[in-house]
Amino acid sequence: MTTMKDIAKVLGLNESTVSRALNNHPYVRPETREQVMEAARRMNYRPNTLARSLATSRSYVVGLVISNIANLFFAEVTKGIEGVADAHGYSVILCDTGRNAAKELKYLDLLARRQVDGIIFMSGRLPADVVAAIKQQRCPVVTVSRDGTRYGIPTVRINNRAEAAKATRYLINLGHRRIGFISGQLDDAESGLPRLEGYRAALEESGIGFDPDIVQEGDFRMESGMRACARIMQSPPRPTAIFAANDEMAIGAMKTLSQLGFKVPADVAVIGFDDTAFATVVTPPLTTVAQPLRMLGTSAMEMLLKLMAGHRLADIETVLECQLVVRASCGGTGL
Template sequence: MATIRDVARLAGVSVATVSNSVNDPGRVSEQLRARVLKAIESLNYAPRAAARSLRKQSSGLLGLIVADITNPFFTELVQAVEGIASQQGFSVLLCNSDEDPAREEKHLQVLRSQWVDGIILATTGDVSLSRSSLLSQIRVPVVLVDRAFDGLGLDAVVLDNRLAAHQATEHLIRRGHRRIGLLSGPTSVTTGADRLAGYREALLASQIRFDPGLVLEAGFREQQAYDATVALMRLPQPPTAVFAANNLMAIGMMRALSDLDLRCPDDVSVISIDDFAWANVFRPKLTTVAQPVREMGEMAVKLLTDRINGHRSGTGSTHMLESRLVIRESCAAPVQGTQPEPMPVESAPSR
C-alpha cells in the first residue's frame, strides 16, 4: 500500500504539503493541491482517516453533486437527499458544479479521495471520455438524478421530461395558442433535449408546424431567459404564449415581460416546468408542470444505500417519474387576430 512519502515523492512536494492538501486544503495553492490529488489517485493512496473508514467498511458519508445550487429545484432536491440520508445514519458532502463539466470532474475526484460510501450526481451534460473514465474508476456506487447518461450502467432517477414538456405545450394549445415560444435548456443535457422533443411532439400532435425561430436556448439560466424573452417578444410576429423549460428561466421570462410592459395573461400567456414556492407569489399566479422532487431525492438515496449495503447489484436501471400539471392564472386564450395562418406539419419525431 502506498504511503504519504510515496505521494510526496510522486507529486514533487513535501510530506507536510500532502497532509495539508488532504486535511487543510486552504493552506495549499490550487496548483499544488491538484498535483497531490493526481498523485493520490495514481497511487490509490488512502489517508489515515480514510484507512480507518475502510477498516470499518464505511465512512458514513455520501457525496452529492448538483448542477446549480441557485436553482430552487436543486435546493429542494438537496433537502430531500439530506433528510433521508440522515435518517439512515449518513452525512452528506454537497458540491455545486455550476453547470461546468470541468468543475464536476474536479468534485468527483475530490469525493473519490475522501472515500465517501456513494455518490449522487446531477450531471452537467453529455458524458465525456474523461468523465466516463473517471466514473468507471470510482469504486463506490453512483446514482444519477435528474439527468441520465446512456451506456454507463448506472442507476438513475429522472423525470419523464418529454411528457412534462408535452403537458405544458398541450395546455397552451388547449387554450387556443398556435404560436408558442420555448425557452429551452441546452440540448447537450438530457433534460434540455427531451423537453424540446416533448414541445415538438405536442405541436405536431395538434397539427401545428414546428417553427425553430420560436425556440431560443437559454441555458436553464435566469439572465439568458430574460434576454431570450425580449428577443422573442420583439419578433415581427411575437408568440402569444411562452413556455419556460425550468423555473429559473421562468423568473427571467417574467422579469422581461414586466420590463416590456406586457401583461400576463392578457398580452401573453406563460407556463413553466418546475413548481416552486414563489409560483403562488407571482401576479398572476404561475401555471406550472410540477416535478416530484422529494420522491426523486428519496428514491436516489434508497438506490444508493441498497447498493452500499449489498441489497442491489448488477447493471443499474433508470427510474422515470411523472410530472403533474398545476393550473393557476397565467394562461388564457390569445387575443383575437394574433394567431398565424395554418401551415403544413412535418413528421413527428419518434419517442
C-alpha cells in the same frame, strides 16, 4: 475522550466484550451488557466512527456532487437526499462543483479517499473523463437528472420530452395556436433538447406547424428569458402563449411582456417548468410543470441505499412523474 479500552478497564472486561455489548451482539450476558451500557453512559462514551469505519470498511458516508447548492433546484433535491440519508444512518458530504469538470474529477477522487460508501452525482454534462472516473469508483454511484443511463450508470430522472409535451398540450387545449418556446441550451441532451422536442411533438400531433422564429434558445437564466421573449414577440403573428423550459426564464419572459405592455395572462399566457419557489413568488403566480424535486432526491438516495446494500436494481433507471401545477399565469384551467 473515553474509549472502549477505558470502559473495559473499569469493568475488568476485555475490549472485545465491550464492543460486542455496545453493538448488541447476541452472545453477551444480559448483566454484562447492562454494566457496559451503564458505564458507557456514565463515562460519556462516544464511539469513534473513524475507527469503526476503518475496521469494517463501511463509512456510512455518501458524497453528493452537485452543480451549485445556491440554486433552488439543487437545494431542494439536496434536502430530499439528506433526509433519507440521515434516516438510514448516513451522513452526506457536500461537494459543490460550479459545473466545472475539473472540480468534478477532483471531488470524485476526494470522495474515494474518504472511503464514502456511495455517491450521488448531479453536476455537469457527464463528459467522457467524468464518466470514466465514475465507472472506476469502487462504490456505487447514481446520477440524477443526467443521462447516466446511456453509460450504464443508475439514474433517476424525469421524462423531459413527455413532460414538455404535456405543458404544450395544456396550452393547446386552452385554445392557443401560436405558442412561443424558450429553450434551454440545446447542446444539453438531458433537459435542453428533449424539452424542445416535446414542445415540437405536441404541436405536430395537433397539426400546428413548428415555426422556428418563435423558438429561441436561452440558458435557463432569467435574463436569457427576457431576451428570448423580446425576440419571440416581434415575430408576427404575435404569439398568445409562451412556454419556457424553466421557471426563471418564464419569469424573465413575464418581465419583458410587462415592459412591452402585455398583460399576463390576458394577452399572453406563460408557462414554466420546474416549480421552484420562484413560481409562487412572482405575480401572477406561475403555472408550471412541477418536477418532484424533493422526491428526485429521496429516490436517488433510496436507489443508492439498495446498491450499497449489494442489491441489484430491478431497473437501472427510475423515471418520476411531473405534475402540472395550475396557477394564474395561463388564465383558465383548461382540461
